[in-house]
Amino acid sequence: MEEKIVRKNGVDIDLTKVRRIIMRIILEERNNVKTKECSDSQMVDKLQKIIEEEAKCL
Amino acid sequence: MLIKKIELQNFRPYVGKQTISFSTDEEKNITIVMGDNGSGKTTLAQAFLWVLYGDTDFKVKELINRVVRDEMKPNEKKKVKVDLYLTHEDRDYIISRAQTYKRNYTTVKAENVEFSISYNKDGQQEFLKPHERDIMIKKMLPHQLSKFFFFDGERIKNMSEEIEKGKSREFADAVRGLVGLTAIMNAINHLKPSTTNSTVIGRYNRKIDEGGNAKIAELSDRINSLQQKYESLEKRIEELKDQIEYYRKDSEQLKLRIASYAPAEKMQKEYNKLKDEVAKLEKVKVDAVKTFLNYFNKNTPSFLAKPLIHTSLKDLAEADKLDKGIPDMHANTIDFLIKRGFCVCGTKLEPGSDAYSEICKALEFLPPKSIGVLINQFVRESQDRTRLSETYFEVFENSFRRIREIKDQISERQAELTNLDNKLLDVSEVASLKKRQLDSEQKEKEFNEELREKILALGATKSKIESLSKERDQLILVDERNKEYELFRQYAITVYEELKNSYDLQEEKTRQKLEDYINEIFTDIFSDALSIKVDKRYNIKVSVKDRSFEGNELEYSTAQNYSIIFAFIAGIIKMAKEAGKNESSSEDDYNVFVEAEGYPLVMDAPLSSFDKTRIKNICNTLPKIARQVIFFIKDTDGEVAEEHLGDKIGAKYLINIDKSFLLAEIKER
Structure with a gap:
């Protein structure tokens, strides 16, 4: 990830944020693999929340 | 995963409740369960499979102890039960399976099966819901891999064939799961592009459509429908690749088998030629016998009468009247x-x-007054007969010799025919093999053609989706409400693409690492003369390292097969054990996130095919790799194993069996 910002479909994507999102998502998934506490639908909720938090973060 | 304890109740020879507590000590991680042949070691190993998957390899499926069964009164019920206590990902579980049997006067019938998985949560025993149990078992130890972790020495041949080829997609998935790629796999599935609310990207797609712009909605419908087409094409392409691979391998194997019968065609030609020759010789023999018999019938009386004729002629020559008659x-x-x-x-x-x-x-x-004329005529005829019979013996002998020669020629050819017949029995299936091979080639060709079509269609669909998406995306950006969703959607797409790339890279690395481990372990256990490759489906290919062996067919000994399987299982276990310890080695390497833990290895009769050196190698290698090793072993092998394992043994049990009643008892040693 050499470029920090890439433009996709008229939207700026910050690759540092992308990496942070990935880390949080994988940690969440890894935790759920262990606990099996969340269903697929609940996991989708959680992942969506992570993306929105990070994308909105200045 | 660590197995802490197994409890058996009325399970086959184990009457009442019997327990084995396995060693969970990290240093002394070996449990040895010893017993004579027929004492119930295999039954014990099968108990693991039954409690986890509800199935066994027993030919007779009845599980209840015979003595218990025979003592049951009418309408009485008895239970066969196995409880497995284990730790998985820092949580203690009890897996329980019970089968009830009921006596109906003369017969005992199996009734309902109860299955449960429970764990302790804040002092309370929580039970998993039915749909969660299968997921949990799959996670703990997938059924596809069970035969490797619950290793049965007697099924070595089937295992070695399976390990080399024909493993299912589920098997590959199971391996990926065990070596720690499940979290990334799940994340990809939760994010992936979709038309429904079941994924993150799918949800953003729907939210944007709900913005109310009719044109966007129309474009979305078209994109969705193309997306579905794209997914079904992708699925079909994968299926076709599987099919092509299957038929290619099948065709190759059939070709090899046919090639091994190549001399058969020549043999068949020779066989047909010999059969023709025999038929011709039989005809010649019939003619020769006929000629011989005719000659015999015609000339034998003269030949046999020759001494008599000779005497008669001599006497007649001395009679003076013979010359006075006028002939005719x-x-x-x-x-x-x-x-x-x-x-x-x-x-x-x-x-x-x-x-x-x-x-x-x-x-x-x-x-009529004189016999002189008659005698003269007799003399002439006798002289003719005598003259002819002079060559009788020679002609007789030659004809007979000819018949004998023909018979000898026929016998020689028939002996060759019998010999060829036996050889050809083995190759009589060549024609059907050829047909199968041609069918496989044809199938491969058909699937290849379809694959080309589907790949082209996939490319065209992708282009269409991209072009429509671009058009749609531009419209979205005009709408303020949609702008934000589009931002999230683009982040989700970027994350999804990153993870997908990372997963592919990670999987490739994982497979390579697994291959390295398998080779290291195989070298430690068996030899360094062979090289083991792991393909994308996690199939194993063994080749000879020494180039001078190239072209020679690789021979598999039992010990070598065992070693390959040991190396394969140990390699996976080592990967699983180490995956959790890995740290991220580069910015784009998400290895830090993979989850993993140690696995047990339960082995029934694992050492019987090895010599002392290799037993020593195995005893040195396996305890270092597996988190826990459980050996079911016969007493003689057990003594050798104990000699080499020594301080690694954490628990020892002995099975005593009363063979008259088939009752087994487990005792700690």
């Missing part, structure tokens, strides 16, 4: 001449004349 003259001829009055020479024949007297004298030597 009869008394009637003389009577005719006398009556006519003159002879054939013109002399008058008048009674009293000399000519008359002379001709009347001739009547004495002519038939």
Whole structure:
């Protein structure tokens, strides 16, 4: 990830944020693999929340 | 995963409740369960499979102890039960399976099966819901891999075939799961592009559509429908690749088998040629016998009469009357001449004349009054017969020899035919193999053609989706409400793409690492002369390292097969054990996130095919790799294993069996 910002479909994507999102998502998934506490639908909720938090973060 | 304890109740020879507590000590991680042949070691190993997957390899599926069954009263019920206590990902579980049997006067029938998985949460025993149990078992130890972790020495041949080829997609998925790629796999599935609310990107797609712009909605519908087409094409392409691979391998194997029968065609030609020759010789023999018999019938009497004829001719030659007769003259001829009055020479024949007297004298030597003429005729015929019989023996001998020669030639060819017949029995399936091979080639060709079509269609669909998406995305950005969703959607797409790339890279690395581990372990256990490759489906390919062996067919000994399987299982276990310890090695490497833990290895009769050196190698290698090793072993192997494992053994049990009643008892040693 050499470029920090890439433009996709008229939207700026910050690759540092992308990496942070990935880390949080994988940690969440890894935790759920262990606990099996969340269903697929609940996991989708959680992942969506992570993306929105990070994308909105200045 | 660590197995802490197994409890058996009325399970096959184990009457009442019997327990084995396995060693969970990290240093002394080996449990040895010893017993004579037929003492119930395999049954014990099968108990693991039954409690986890509800199935066993027993031919007779009845599980209840025979003594318990025979003592049941009418309408009485008894339970067969196995409880497995284990730790998985820092949580203690009890997996329980019970089968109830009921006696109906003469018969005992199996009734319902109860299955549960429970764990302790804040002092309370929580039970998993039915749909969660399968997921949990799959996570703990997928059924596809169970036969490797619950290793049965007697099924080595099937395992070694399976390990080399024909493993399912589920098997590959199971391996990926065990070596720690499940979290990334799940994340990709939760994010992926979709038309429904079941994924993150799918949800943003729907939210944007709900913005109310009719044009966007229309474009979305078209994109969705193309997306579905794209997914179904992708799925079909994967299926086709599987099919092509299957038929390619099948065709290759059939070709090899057919090639091994190549001399058969030549043999078949030779066989047909010999059969023709035998038929011709049989005909020649029939003709020769016929000629011989004709000659025998015709000439044998003369030949046999030859001494008699010879004697007769000798006697007749000495008789003086024999020469006085006129050949072919009869008394009637003389009577005719006398009556006519003159002879054939013109002399008058008048009674009293000399000519008359002379001709009347001739009547004495002519038939019917004389036998001289008859004797003369007999002599001539006898001389003819004698002359012919002079060559009789020679002709007889030659004809007989000819018949014998023909018979010998037929016998020789028939012996060759019998020999070829036996060889051809083995190759009689060549024709069906050829047909199968051609069918496989045809299928491969058809699937390849379809694959090309589908790949082209996939490319075209992708382009169309991209072009429509671009158009749609531009419209979205005009709408303020959609702008934000589009931002999230683009982040989700970027994350999804990153993870997908990372997963592919990670999987490739994982497979390579697994291959390295398998080779290291195989070298430690068996030899460094062979090299083991792991393909994308986690199939194993063994080749000879030494180039001078190239072209020679690789031979598999039992010990070598065992070692390959040991190396494969140990390699996976090592990967699983180490995956959790890995740290991220580069910015784009998400290895830090993979989850993993140690796995047990339960082995039934694992050492019986090895020599002492290799037993030592295995005893040194396996305990270091597996988190926990459980050996079910016969007493003689057990002594050797104990000698090499020594301080690694954490628990020892002995199975005693009363063979008259088939009752087994487990005792700690």
